[in-house]
Amino acid sequence: MTDSEKPYIPYSRQWIDEEDIGEVAAVLRSEWLTTGPQVKEFEEAVARFVGARHAVAVSNGTAALHAAVYALGIGPGDEVIAPPMTFVATANAVVFQGGLPVFADVEPDTLLLDPARVEAKIGPRTRAIIAVDYAGQPCDYEALRAIAGRHGLDLVADACHALGAQYQGTKAGALADLTTFSFHPAKHLATGEGGMVTTDNPEFAEKMRRFRNHGISTDLRQRLEKGTWHYEMVDLGYNYRLTDMQCALGLSQLRKLPAWLARRQAIARRYGELLQNLPQVSLLAVRANRVHAYHLYVILLNLEDLKAGRDEIFLAMREERIGVNVHYQPVHLHPYYRRRFQTGPGDCPVAEKAFQRILTLPMFPAMSDHDVDRVATSLAKVIRRCSRGGG
Ligand SMILES: *Cc1c(COP(=O)(O)O)cnc(C)c1O
Numbered sequence: 001m002t003d004s005e006k007p008y009i010p011y012s013r014q015w016i017d018e019e020d021i022g023e024v025a026a027v028l029r030s031e032w033l034t035t036g037p038q039v040k041e042f043e044e045a046v047a048r049f050v051g052a053r054h055a056v057a058v059s060n061g062t063a064a065l066h067a068a069v070y071a072l073g074i075g076p077g078d079e080v081i082a083p084p085m086t087f088v089a090t091a092n093a094v095v096f097q098g099g100l101p102v103f104a105d106v107e108p109d110t111l112l113l114d115p116a117r118v119e120a121k122i123g124p125r126t127r128a129i130i131a132v133d134y135a136g137q138p139c140d141y142e143a144l145r146a147i148a149g150r151h152g153l154d155l156v157a158d159a160c161h162a163l164g165a166q167y168q169g170t171k172a173g174a175l176a177d178l179t180t181f182s183f184h185p186a187k188h189l190a191t192g193e194g195g196m197v198t199t200d201n202p203e204f205a206e207k208m209r210r211f212r213n214h215g216i217s218t219d220l221r222q223r224l225e226k227g228t229w230h231y232e233m234v235d236l237g238y239n240y241r242l243t244d245m246q247c248a249l250g251l252s253q254l255r256k257l258p259a260w261l262a263r264r265q266a267i268a269r270r271y272g273e274l275l276q277n278l279p280q281v282s283l284l285a286v287r288a289n290r291v292h293a294y295h296l297y298v299i300l301l302n303l304e305d306l307k308a309g310r311d312e313i314f315l316a317m318r319e320e321r322i323g324v325n326v327h328y329q330p331v332h333l334h335p336y337y338r339r340r341f342q343t344g345p346g347d348c349p350v351a352e353k354a355f356q357r358i359l360t361l362p363m364f365p366a367m368s369d370h371d372v373d374r375v376a377t378s379l380a381k382v383i384r385r386c387s388r389g390g391g
Pocket of ligand 1: 060061062063086087089090132158160161182183184193194195
């Protein structure tokens with residue numbers, strides 16, 4: 001086979017089987033297409049899986065972040081500390097509610113929010129911290145909880161990368177006051193679009209259930225059961241509901257999650273073995289006492305050993321039909337943030353330097369060992385060609 005004939009390996013891909021299709025079809029034949037029994041069942045299953053008291057299903061991970069920020073009552077004038085090495089939605093959720101995102105830099109070896117940098121950014125208007133479990137590794141929640149406690153702040157975990165991850169034996173979803181998940185097809189389990197917030201706090205849960213339904217205090221099913229038409233809108237909310245069709249798919253996918261997590265970890269081990277002897281590549285550090293959920297497999301290029309930059313290596317890998325990607329351009333460097341909040345280069349030098357070096361390799365449970373080997377072989381070939389002193 002020539003390179004152009006080799007199958008393309010994407011950076012991520014959902015895994016849907018006949019069982020999933022059957023579960024969705026059954027909902028299509030049922031009474032409820034949205035906000036019916038599947039929603040509650042999916043919420044309860046996710047809450048049980050992560051070890052949280054409550055789970056609130058919403059239409060996507062961004063809505064989950066918005067609902068979490070809303071539950072905390074963040075508003076104009078409030079500051080929320082977040083890392084720049086994340087998807088824009090993390091910070092956008094703060095902006096949706098009129099708050100001000102304040103970016104605290106990451107640790108150079110894990111690219112996780114650095115607790116020391118968080119503490120340095122706390123001021124009189126700081127209300128909350130949003131930690132991001134980048135790539136699927138939980139942040140240092142012991143340190144973050146201690147800081148939040150000392151300063152009277154709320155702690156949100158954006159665990160959209162980290163369903164199934166653990167910190168000191170506790171799962172992501174039970175490590176912060178509120179935790180958000182995404183069920184976008186690129187993530188650990190797919191509902192098409194979908195999201196969830198988990199919390200132990202019943203008031204937060206109730207507020208978020210209202211928020212996802214226009215700020216109305218009861219849903220249609222509850223009114224039907226009570227035989228009443230009457231409802232009241234008690235606060236401004238949105239239509240952020242997740243459908244029964246999607247929740248049925250999520251429930252079916254969730255049953256496979258433990259096996260998928262094990263497969264992701266096996267792929268990561270194989271990458272680690274195959275890449276350890278490439279001096280031009282560094283692997284991200286994984287801290288003790290953490291179970292990594294490996295949504296992403298991110299490497300750091302040692303640019304001083306290379307005569308090409310990340311973008312050239314990215315293109316060369318794409319020519320090899322390997323779906324490498326970049327996660328992420330730091331949020332504070334996006335034009336909107338620069339314009340609206342006067343952020344820019346120099347604000348978070350560790351994230352900015354890492355951004356020049358990061359490359360995401362394919363990682364999804366349906367990848368075969370042969371696929372992993374092909375990615376590693378292609379990377380070694382491209383890197384050899386781009387090495388200083390090399391051919
Ligand atoms: C995917 C993701 C989101 C947003 O989730 P959507 O379901 O796409 O809205 C938020 N934060 C992080 C870190 C993500 O990876």
